[in-house]
Amino acid sequence: MMLIIKDLHVSIGDKAILKGLNLSINPGEVHAIMGPNGSGKSTLANVLAGREDYQITQGSIEYQGLDLTRLSTDERALQGIFMSFQYPVEIPGVSNLYLLKSALNAQRKKQNLPEIDAMDFLNIVREVMKQLQIDETYLYRDVNTGFSGGEKKRNEILQLLLLKPSLCLLDETDSGLDIDALRIVADGINLIRDPKRSIIVITHYQRLLDHVVPDVVHILSAGKMVAEGDRSLVARLEAEGYEPFLEKKTAGAA
Amino acid sequence: MKTQNEALETLLAQDYEHGFVTEIESDTFEAGLNESVVRAISKKKNEPEFMLAWRLKAFEYWQSLKEPHWAHLHYPAIDYQALSYYSAPKTPGQGPKDLSEVDPKLIETYNKLGIPLKEQEWLAGVAVDAVFDSVSVATTFKAKLNEMGILFCSFSDAVQEHPELIQQYLGTVVPYTDNFFAALNAAVFSDGSFVYIPPGVRCPMELSTYFRINAKSTGQFERTLIIADKDAYVSYLEGCTAPQRDENQLHAAVVELVALDRAQIKYSTVQNWYPGDENGLGGIYNFVTKRGECRGPHSKISWTQVETGSAITWKYPSVILKGDHSVGEFYSVALTNHHQQADTGTKMVHLGEYSKSTVISKGISAGKAQNTYRGLVKIAASAKGARNYTQCDSLLMGTECGAHTFPYLESKNNTARVEHEASTSKISEDQLFYLAQRGIGTEDAVSMIVNGFCKAVMKTLPMEFAVEARKLLGLSLEGAIG
Ligand SMILES: Nc1ncnc2c1ncn2[C@@H]1O[C@H](COP(=O)(O)OP(=O)(O)OP(=O)(O)O)[C@@H](O)[C@H]1O
Ligand SMILES: [Mg+2]
Numbered sequence: 001m002m003l004i005i006k007d008l009h010v011s012i013g014d015k016a017i018l019k020g021l022n023l024s025i026n027p028g029e030v031h032a033i034m035g036p037n038g039s040g041k042s043t044l045a046n047v048l049a050g051r052e053d054y055q056i057t058q059g060s061i062e063y064q065g066l067d068l069t070r071l072s073t074d075e076r077a078l079q080g081i082f083m084s085f086q087y088p089v090e091i092p093g094v095s096n097l098y099l100l101k102s103a104l105n106a107q108r109k110k111q112n113l114p115e116i117d118a119m120d121f122l123n124i125v126r127e128v129m130k131q132l133q134i135d136e137t138y139l140y141r142d143v144n145t146g147f148s149g150g151e152k153k154r155n156e157i158l159q160l161l162l163l164k165p166s167l168c169l170l171d172e173t174d175s176g177l178d179i180d181a182l183r184i185v186a187d188g189i190n191l192i193r194d195p196k197r198s199i200i201v202i203t204h205y206q207r208l209l210d211h212v213v214p215d216v217v218h219i220l221s222a223g224k225m226v227a228e229g230d231r232s233l234v235a236r237l238e239a240e241g242y243e244p245f246l247e248k249k250t251a252g253a254a
Numbered sequence: 255m256k257t258q259n260e261a262l263e264t265l266l267a268q269d270y271e272h273g274f275v276t277e278i279e280s281d282t283f284e285a286g287l288n289e290s291v292v293r294a295i296s297k298k299k300n301e302p303e304f305m306l307a308w309r310l311k312a313f314e315y316w317q318s319l320k321e322p323h324w325a326h327l328h329y330p331a332i333d334y335q336a337l338s339y340y341s342a343p344k345t346p347g348q349g350p351k352d353l354s355e356v357d358p359k360l361i362e363t364y365n366k367l368g369i370p371l372k373e374q375e376w377l378a379g380v381a382v383d384a385v386f387d388s389v390s391v392a393t394t395f396k397a398k399l400n401e402m403g404i405l406f407c408s409f410s411d412a413v414q415e416h417p418e419l420i421q422q423y424l425g426t427v428v429p430y431t432d433n434f435f436a437a438l439n440a441a442v443f444s445d446g447s448f449v450y451i452p453p454g455v456r457c458p459m460e461l462s463t464y465f466r467i468n469a470k471s472t473g474q475f476e477r478t479l480i481i482a483d484k485d486a487y488v489s490y491l492e493g494c495t496a497p498q499r500d501e502n503q504l505h506a507a508v509v510e511l512v513a514l515d516r517a518q519i520k521y522s523t524v525q526n527w528y529p530g531d532e533n534g535l536g537g538i539y540n541f542v543t544k545r546g547e548c549r550g551p552h553s554k555i556s557w558t559q560v561e562t563g564s565a566i567t568w569k570y571p572s573v574i575l576k577g578d579h580s581v582g583e584f585y586s587v588a589l590t591n592h593h594q595q596a597d598t599g600t601k602m603v604h605l606g607e608y609s610k611s612t613v614i615s616k617g618i619s620a621g622k623a624q625n626t627y628r629g630l631v632k633i634a635a636s637a638k639g640a641r642n643y644t645q646c647d648s649l650l651m652g653t654e655c656g657a658h659t660f661p662y663l664e665s666k667n668n669t670a671r672v673e674h675e676a677s678t679s680k681i682s683e684d685q686l687f688y689l690a691q692r693g694i695g696t697e698d699a700v701s702m703i704v705n706g707f708c709k710a711v712m713k714t715l716p717m718e719f720a721v722e723a724r725k726l727l728g729l730s731l732e733g734a735i736g
Contacts, residue, residue, distance in 0.1 A: 049691050052683075073690035083691050089684045093706025099692065102702065106693035142706070159692065 001062070002027045002167055002198040003048075008059035010040075010047050010223075017043045019223035020059070025167075028195040032209055032234065033202045035220035036242050041202045042086055044220070045169040049083040050076045063167065078110040080166030084156035084173045086202075091143040096155065099143050100125060100162060107163060128161045131191070133184055149176030157188045164192065168199045174208035186211030206234050219245050283340040289313060292441050295340050299410050299444075302417050312430035312440030319434045339442045339475070399457070405450040406461050409477055412448035419450055423481055427510040427547045427574070435506040435541040435568075439475050443508070446476035451486035451517075460716055462491040478509040482517035484550065489520040491719055507542045515550030515577070522715055523559040524723050525567075544571035548580030551606070556583040558714045560723040561596060570628065572601035575609035575637070582611040585711040589704075589727060590623030590655070599628035599660075604637035604670070613644040616708045618727075619655035626658040631672055633665040640670040648678040649707050651700070679707075701727060 003025040010018035017040050025031055035041055047054050048061065050073035061068040068076065091099070105115045116124075129136060132154055144152050153173050160168060170189070174182055189199065189212050201212060209217075209231065217234055219227040219242070227233065227245050237245075283291060292313045296306040321332070399406050405416060413420050430440035451457050482488050492509075511519050525540070546555035557571040573582030584600035602611035617625040631642045648657035661674050681703050689699035705712065705724050712720050 049687075051687055073687065074693050074695045077691050077693035085688065085691075089682070089688045091685055091688070091703060091706055093709035094702055098702070099689075102694055102698070103692040106695075106698075110693070163692070 001025070002029075002064060004060075004062040006060045006062075008044075008047070008061065009057045010043060011055050011057055012043075012053055016057075017054075017223055018047070021220070021224055023218065023225065025198045025200070027166075027198055028193075029215045030193065030199045030201060030212060032214035032217045033200060033220055034204065034217065034234070034237060036246075039220045040223045041220055042171055045083055045086075045171045045200070045202060048076075048167075048169055049073060049081060074106070077165075078107060081169070082160055082163055082165035082167070083169040084153070084160055084171060086171040086175075088144045088147075088152040088156055090145040090147075092145050094143050095140055096143050097125075097139040100139075100159065103159065103163060125158075125162065128158055131161070131184075132158055132188055134158060150178060150181050153177055154181060154185060157185050161188055161192060164197075166197055168192070168197065169202070170199065171202045172204065173201075174203050174205060182207060183211065206238050209234050221246050283338050285338050286335050287337070287339055287442070291339050295442055295444060298340065299413065301413055304417070304421055305413060308425065308430070309441050312437050313442075315431055316434070316437035316441055319437060321434050334438075340444055399459075402455050402458070403452040404455060404457055405448065407448055409443075409446035409448050409479065412479075416448075416450070419481070420448075420479070423479060423510070423512055425510075427512060427545050428508050428543050432545075433543060436508055436543040439477060439506050439508045439543070443475040443477040446507070447478045447480075449478075449480040449488060449490065451482045451488045453484040453486060453514075455483075455486050457486070457488040460489045460491050460719075475505075476507045478507070479512075480510070480519060480521070481512045482514065482519050482553075484515040484517060486514075487518045489716060490522070491716065492521065492523045492525075505540045505542070507544075509542070509544040509571075511546030511555055513546065513548050513550065513553035513555050513577075513580075516552045517550065518554045518556075519546060520556045521546070521558070521571075522719055523557075523561075524715075524719060524726065525559065525561045541568040544569065545574065545601075546572070546582070547574040548577045548582060548606070548609070550580075551577040552579045553577050554581040554583075556585070556714070557600070558583075558585040558711065559587070559598075560708075560711070560715070560726070561586070561588040561598060562726055567594075567596040567598055569596075569598045570600055572603065573611065574603045574605065575611065575640075576605045578606040578608060580606050580609045582609070583714075584611075584613045584615070585714045586615045587618070587708045587711045587723075587727070588616070588625055588627075589618040590620070590625045592621040592623060594621075594623045595626075596624070597626040597628060599626075599630075601630040601632065602642055604631070604633045604640040604642070606637060606640075608639040608641075609637055610640070611642045613642070613646070614710050615644075615646045616711055617646075617648045617657050618651070618704055618707065619648070619657050620651035622654045624656045624658070626660065628660045628662075630662040630664070632663075633667050633670040633672070635666040637667050638669050640667065642670075642672045644672075644674045645710075646674070646676040647707070648676075649704065650678065650680050 001024060003023065005021060005023040008018050008021040009016065021040075021044065023031075033041055033044070043054065047056065048068070050071065056069055063079070063081065066079065071079065101116070101121055104121065108114070108116060125139065126136065129138070134154055138151070138155070141147075144155060147155060153176055156173060173185060177185060186208060193199070201208065201214060203209065214231055217229050217231060218225050219233070219237070221242065283294065289310065292309050293306065296309055405412070407415070425440065428436050430437045449461055478492070480488065480490060509521070511521060513519050544557065546557070548555055555573045557573070559571060561567055561569070567588070571584060573584070575582050582602050584602070586598065586600070588596045588598050590596045599615065600613055602613065604611065611631070613629055615627050615629070617627055619625040625648065627646050629644060629646070631644065633640050644661060646659050646661065648659065650657055657678055659676055661676070663672055665672065681700065685703055686696060686699050689702065690696065694702065701724075704727055708727070712723060715723055
């Protein structure tokens with residue numbers, strides 16, 4: 001198994017956000033996670049990536065046979081977990097090129113490989129940038145600084161394609177993208193679909209899932225998975241909204 | 255001359271009772287400061303009379319002064335009688351015999367900096383022989399420079415070989431009356447560097463004090479004088495990137511730069527004196543007076559400094575913009591960690607018409623450190639159309655450190671334009687998490703963010719120096735977060 005999450009409870013401070021979440025993913029699968037705002041989708045991605053402010057109060061996370069909770073954030077990244085951020089941060093003064101190279105070299109170091117040759121690196125990056133139709137000048141701009149929303153997202157996918165992780169967490173990578181960019185990004189994601197790689201796509205919209213077809217679709221609500229199905233679930237959701245899936249909440253409100 | 259020497263000897267003999275020089279042959283004077291010490295230093299250096307006279311005037315003046323305490327610094331009173339004022343490089347007999355006797359912490363630091371073993375031995379004052387390689391390298395260049403008429407030598411040699419230049423320029427930018435520490439330095443300075451670039455010559459290589467400063471790990475009062483004659487250009491690098499293993503001691507240097515018509519001087523410093531340990535014990539008190547004078551029209555002086563060391567730093571590299579259309583620049587990164595205190599900044603004094611200055615200061619504080627920027631822009635009535643741009647940014651790491659900014663402006667000419675921008679920011683958790691998620695560990699991430707913050711300054715450093723400075727910033731911040 002790529003990932004096995006059992007009965008996961010997570011809080012920030014006193015606030016419980018994930019309340020008994022279960023999720024299992026096989027290598028090669030693409031899982032979509034959908035759910036209302038504030039249901040805990042980003043929280044789940046952040047917890048998997050190892051963000052510190054989140055406390056796991058109960059449950060377990062197993063990634064490729066490892067107890068993930070024991071690894072630091074950077075260690076997880078080096079073990080092949082990659083998150084495309086819903087809101088990528090700006091890092092003034094640090095060039096995109098430098099970040100990409102450092103990230104790649106951190107990975108190579110972990111694998112006992114020497115630092116990548118500067119020319120080889122440029123060739124690889126240029127290739128990927130071409131695919132994503134990102135202008136080469138973006139290499140020399142500061143990380144995400146002054147990038148438009150869509151440019152930031154495309155920059156995340158650039159890193160994804162370069163770092164070739166085993167488990168990809170894509171948190172609303174589609175929001176902020178125009179129609180052409182969406183197609184380009186989707187093509188990029190499809191390109192890395194691989195029997196050894198798993199992808200979690202967090203999204204609110206069907207349009208990305210039309211391009212990146214998921215094997216399983218989950219609906220997360222109030223910190224728990226409330227429904228699971230194949231891609232037809234997405235269409236149902238588009239037609240009916242979340243209402244039918246939120247029995248408990250509706251019952252509680254009534 | 256002989257009678258002068260005899261008179262000196264008499265004086266020296268007298269001072270035995272004050273217990274200041276017991277063994278004239280030894281490398282270090284005993285603690286204490288009085289006129290005889292000043293004379294003894296001058297004598298050791300075999301200086302011409304004008305030098306001694308100047309030192310003595312400086313000493314007399316210094317005695318009339320009180321130590322300044324206007325800076326945002328806190329340190330116990332310095333007992334000037336408890337210090338020794340002359341110390342030659344350590345001999346093998348005094349220092350550790352080999353690396354096994356050197357503090358392992360020090361060796362670890364050298365290793366991290368990638369300084370080879372041979373150099374480590376030498377830096378630690380172990381094998382003086384190791385120095386010789388570098389010295390011979392230096393002299394090879396010296397011959398080459400000489401062919402172009404460039405003078406680059408120790409201050410002591412310059413006093414012997416070019417006394418006329420020393421007499422003409424010494425103290426003309428930083429007079430001994432300038433301040434307490436400048437007066438003290440003038441009285442007791444032991445050595446330093448001298449550079450003269452003749453008219454129209456562009457110095458073909460970076461001149462550096464890297465080696466000499468190291469060899470003299472005990473030298474605390476240096477004096478540097480750099481003269482760029484008309485249309486000359488020189489880039490000068492000061493300091494070394496290896497931590498100095500000095501005790502809690504006073505370091506009071508003076509640097510004077512003179513740029514004549516259309517000349518350019520670029521002066522870069524990476525200062526990494528021993529900052530004291532994490533508890534604030536030990537470290538250097540660094541009180542330095544650095545000033546350049548753009549004496550001729552269209553001349554230009556740039557200071558770039560990366561300051562990570564010293565327990566206390568008191569330093570304001572300044573430019574006097576005398577020439578019309580002259581240009582002054584100050585680019586600074588000051589990083590303080592643990593209990594370090596830095597009070598640094600610059601003075602731009604505009605006298606010439608259309609003189610222009612740029613100040614970019616980046617202060618980084620971590621731990622319990624205090625970092626103060628103090629900048630003065632002074633526009634004289636004569637400075638028609640003068641311009642200044644100042645940008646002053648602080649980066650805080652943690653909650654126990656402090657950043658303070660004191661910009662002062664005095665303008666007597668209303669055609670002048672002065673702009674000031676300031677900001678204070680913190681390293682955000684979001685940035686650290688983002689980088690960690692890309693596999694970059696906390697220390698590397700912090701160093702990356704800090705270097706990004708300093709980019710505007712770092713890019714003004716000569717290439718290899720910038721590489722060293724970048725490493726150094728990372729190293730100085732180890733353990734600052736997490
Ligand atoms: N640092 C925090 N401190 C307090 N509450 C937080 C914090 N981060 C998230 N939350 C809360 O946790 C809940 C889940 O947030 P999360 O970002 O995981 O939702 P989401 O499903 O990703 O929503 P969206 O679709 O809007 O992106 C929300 O109520 C949010 O306000
Ligand atoms: Mg979210």
